[in-house]
Amino acid sequence: MTNQTTVSVPNLGVNDELATLVKWTVEHREAVRLDDIICVLETTKAVFDVEAQQSGFLGHLVTSGTDVLVNQAIAVIAESVEEISLLEATAKEAAVDATHLVTATKKAERLAEKLGVDLAAIHSDVIIREKDVEEHHRRSLQESQPIVLETAGDKVAVAIYGAGQGAVTLHEALHLGSDYHVVCFVDDDPDHGTELLDLPVYHGSRLKEIRDQGVGHMACEIAVGAVRLEKLKLCVELGLQMINVIHPTAYVAPSVIMGDGNYIKARAVVETNTVIGNCCIIDNGAIVAHDCELSDGCHLTPGVSLGSNIRVGELSIIGIGASVATGITIGSSALISMGSSVVKNVPDHAIIEGVPGRVIGQRK
Amino acid sequence: MTRFVESLNLALHRLLANHEECIVLGEDILDPYGGAFKVTKGLSTAYPDRVITTPISEASMTGFATGMALRGFRPIMEVMFGDFLMLCADQIVNSATKFTYMFNDQVSVPLVIRSPMGARRGYGPTHSQTLEAFFLSVPNLNIIAPSHLHNPGALLYHVGSTSSNPHLFIENKSLYPMPLLTATDGRIDTYFVTSITNHDNNYPTISLKLSQDEPEVTLVVYGGMTPLGMEAIMQSFLEEEVIVELLVPSIIKPIPIEDILPSVEITGTVIIAEEGVLSAGWGTELASQIGEASFSSLKRPIRRLGAKPVPIPASRPLEDQVIPQVADLVSAINHQLDLVQDDESNDSLRS
Numbered sequence: 125m126t127n128q129t130t131v132s133v134p135n136l137g138v139n140d141e142l143a144t145l146v147k148w149t150v151e152h153r154e155a156v157r158l159d160d161i162i163c164v165l166e167t168t169k170a171v172f173d174v175e176a177q178q179s180g181f182l183g184h185l186v187t188s189g190t191d192v193l194v195n196q197a198i199a200v201i202a203e204s205v206e207e208i209s210l211l212e213a214t215a216k217e218a219a220v221d222a223t224h225l226v227t228a229t230k231k232a233e234r235l236a237e238k239l240g241v242d243l244a245a246i247h248s249d250v251i252i253r254e255k256d257v258e259e260h261h262r263r264s265l266q267e268s269q270p271i272v273l274e275t276a277g278d279k280v281a282v283a284i285y286g287a288g289q290g291a292v293t294l295h296e297a298l299h300l301g302s303d304y305h306v307v308c309f310v311d312d313d314p315d316h317g318t319e320l321l322d323l324p325v326y327h328g329s330r331l332k333e334i335r336d337q338g339v340g341h342m343a344c345e346i347a348v349g350a351v352r353l354e355k356l357k358l359c360v361e362l363g364l365q366m367i368n369v370i371h372p373t374a375y376v377a378p379s380v381i382m383g384d385g386n387y388i389k390a391r392a393v394v395e396t397n398t399v400i401g402n403c404c405i406i407d408n409g410a411i412v413a414h415d416c417e418l419s420d421g422c423h424l425t426p427g428v429s430l431g432s433n434i435r436v437g438e439l440s441i442i443g444i445g446a447s448v449a450t451g452i453t454i455g456s457s458a459l460i461s462m463g464s465s466v467v468k469n470v471p472d473h474a475i476i477e478g479v480p481g482r483v484i485g486q487r488k
Numbered sequence: 489m490t491r492f493v494e495s496l497n498l499a500l501h502r503l504l505a506n507h508e509e510c511i512v513l514g515e516d517i518l519d520p521y522g523g524a525f526k527v528t529k530g531l532s533t534a535y536p537d538r539v540i541t542t543p544i545s546e547a548s549m550t551g552f553a554t555g556m557a558l559r560g561f562r563p564i565m566e567v568m569f570g571d572f573l574m575l576c577a578d579q580i581v582n583s584a585t586k587f588t589y590m591f592n593d594q595v596s597v598p599l600v601i602r603s604p605m606g607a608r609r610g611y612g613p614t615h616s617q618t619l620e621a622f623f624l625s626v627p628n629l630n631i632i633a634p635s636h637l638h639n640p641g642a643l644l645y646h647v648g649s650t651s652s653n654p655h656l657f658i659e660n661k662s663l664y665p666m667p668l669l670t671a672t673d674g675r676i677d678t679y680f681v682t683s684i685t686n687h688d689n690n691y692p693t694i695s696l697k698l699s700q701d702e703p704e705v706t707l708v709v710y711g712g713m714t715p716l717g718m719e720a721i722m723q724s725f726l727e728e729e730v731i732v733e734l735l736v737p738s739i740i741k742p743i744p745i746e747d748i749l750p751s752v753e754i755t756g757t758v759i760i761a762e763e764g765v766l767s768a769g770w771g772t773e774l775a776s777q778i779g780e781a782s783f784s785s786l787k788r789p790i791r792r793l794g795a796k797p798v799p800i801p802a803s804r805p806l807e808d809q810v811i812p813q814v815a816d817l818v819s820a821i822n823h824q825l826d827l828v829q830d831d832e833s834n835d836s837l838r839s
Contacts, residue, residue: 141665142665142666167665168491168493168525168526168664168665169526191489191667227678227726229725229726229727229728229729230726230727230728231728231729232729249675249678250678250680250698250699251678251698251699251725251726253699253729254729
């Protein structure tokens with residue numbers, strides 16, 4: 125490189141470590157003469173003209189309006205325009221490298237090197253720690269290994285979709301009976317770890333592999349009704365059956381008709397001739413009297429009381445301890461607040477609150 | 489991105505615009521100079537009747553402003569360097585803060601004294617001090633000391649428009665050119681940020697952590713020590729994965745103890761770092777209050793850091809040896825957690 129000088133931010137005053145480059149007075153790649161004013165800097169105290177220390181061609185290193193530090197290089201004066209182009213190319217490369225910066229603690233870096241983990245592969249908006257590297261390593265090991273499931277003996281093997289508290293409840297319920305045996309969990313959230321209750325947790329994308337290992341049945345207690353229905357659809361596509369789970373202490377009348385993927389929990393009561401669609405949850409102690417109709421994806425939360433001949437639309441949620449009078453029709457995607465008393469038909473998407481229940485809003 | 493000094497300047501403009509009774513006074517504050525640190529830039533041009541340049545007498549200035557406050561004005565007085573508050577001290581201690589009591593509530597003194605404190609500029613022994621500690625025991629005086637994590641302009645506006653008793657508003661001069669940092673979705677870069685207002689909604693304490701997991705150490709700083717606190721907790725996290733909760737109050741008298749105790753109850757390990765001299769400083773008062781309120785949560789003695797008891801040298805490298813540096817804070821964190829066994833702790837920073 126020939127005679128190139130760098131223009132740096134001078135120390136403009138004792139108070140400031142920062143200045144704003146207000147404007148360039150000589151454009152990028154333009155010719156400049158000795159003593160020409162090339163840019164204007166502003167500090168908290170004053171405005172300052174920066175002069176060229178030699179003649180040549182000016183290459184900008186920062187854009188106008190940027191805050192710059194004292195001693196920071198803001199421009200170069202080169203002997204030819206070609207040199208400026210060369211500079212631009214190297215500057216671009218440097219910028220690209222900067223975007224690959226990953227922040228990790230020293231312990232994380234050391235472990236990553238030891239285990240051969242690429243820190244850039246760990247997507248995180250917080251500083252990566254040793255335990256994050258460990259978890260990532262464990263998961264990629266597990267993900268790269270074939271699925272090995274323990275045998276269910278003469279019981280039916282079941283995989284549970286979800287790995288939160290709902291899944292743990294389901295697991296307990298299934299093992300109270302003697303028909304089913306849970307062999308693994310499946311979850312879409314990478315933060316759910318790789319193990320639950322001494323059973324493996326696999327990512328949802330591996331459901332097909334699990335099926336190929338001979339698992340034909342799924343159970344699901346994901347809180348959001350719409351997601352439960354999605355998972356049911358997925359199971360149907362893959363040829364898996366989503367079972368109905370009925371707790372031993374629940375009473376379900378023999379004439380009750382149910383679809384798939386429903387969960388009737390401890391001490392629930394479902395009376396004569398009631399029809400239930402798919403993926404409903406009848407929670408602890410909920411009572412559904414005779415001749416009711418529950419559409420797909422509903423959730424009757426603990427202690428809910430339904431009289432007879434009631435219709436509940438798709439994806440509606442009835443809050444804890446609420447009661448619904450005989451003959452009422454509740455629309456789809458409705459929300460009945462805890463403890464409310466429903467005495468009038470409920471429109472789709474309505475939010476009901478109070479005794480007697482009143483429409484207080486709409487669900488989105 | 490608003491800078492600390494711009495935020496203050498805007499607040500003064502708004503105070504003069506919205507409150508007829510506001511007066512801004514100080515030495516050399518008229519345009520075009522606009523004040524030694526430019527905080528008062530533009531004010532005398534916009535409000536010539538209410539921006540007063542004073543003679544070089546801090547005692548007179550304070551007496552004058554106290555008198556104006558007694559007469560229903562809201563004076564916002566600038567003392568050019570916090571070191572000069574010593575010249576205002578008699579007026580503050582014996583007049584301004586006592587009149588309401590001495591005259592049985594017949595008068596109020598809504599006087600605001602703004603002043604830059606702090607070192608790291610090589611300004612020498614009488615222009616670099618941090619002297620809030622001298623005023624910590626004065627009854628009826630409040631002290632606000634914002635950092636760049638707060639909104640200093642909003643704080644100044646609140647004090648200037650609503651105070652009914654004398655206030656010191658301390659601005660650390662190293663913060664003037666710094667851009668204000670505001671949290672987006674509870675984050676500033678990789679820091680998790682919360683605003684604690686148990687003490688007073690108007691004077692939040694900002695909490696910074698590098699992990700959502702429970703912190704092991706509580707580090708309390710204010711004003712100009714804030715950038716050092718932020719850097720220290722980052723270094724501790726990167727080096728040893730130590731989780732330190734940094735607490736930065738905006739009001740330092742009265743001490744917002746309700747904002748600080750919840751963290752103490754979790755960590756039981758406290759470090760207080762100030763730029764003022766260690767002995768009988770702000771940390772001393774805070775440590776006593778924590779000990780009284782939360783003794784059973786403490787797992788180890790509270791550790792204070794502050795400037796050595798010598799005049800601040802004019803030489804920049806020597807200045808750095810007198811006031812706490814990031815390395816001193818990190819070393820204190822390590823020592824509290826027994827992460828190092830050496831004797832190299834800077835014992836002269838402790839008394």
